[in-house]
Amino acid sequence: MASRELTYDQADKINAKLGPMLVYLNRLHQRMVETGFPPDDRLRELTFEARNAIQHLTMAIHYASRKGQTGGRERRAPTDGQ
Numbered sequence: 001m002a003s004r005e006l007t008y009d010q011a012d013k014i015n016a017k018l019g020p021m022l023v024y025l026n027r028l029h030q031r032m033v034e035t036g037f038p039p040d041d042r043l044r045e046l047t048f049e050a051r052n053a054i055q056h057l058t059m060a061i062h063y064a065s066r067k068g069q070t071g072g073r074e075r076r077a078p079t080d081g082q
Contacts, residue, residue: 003060003061003064004064006061006064006065007065008065010065011061011062011064011065012065014061015058015061015062018054018057018058018061019058021054022051022054022055022058025047025050025051025054026051028047029044029047029048029051032044032047
């Protein structure tokens with residue numbers, strides 16, 4: 001299977017799981033900023049990198065699953081044996 005073969009339903013289910021993770025990492029990073037973690041603190045850096053990675057993944061899955069309007073690919077109908 002390749003990403004272009006994800007159904008809209010599959011992509012939506014993945015994004016439904018990623019959304020709460022993204023919210024959590026956004027809040028965690030904000031709390032680190034507010035409580036004075038220095039910008040070069042390794043945990044703060046890793047939290048921000050994880051947040052960015054999930055954000056990029058969420059957007060890529062969203063765009064890949066939307067035909068036409070956001071540049072997603074046309075879905076092929078499933079064929080027997082593939």
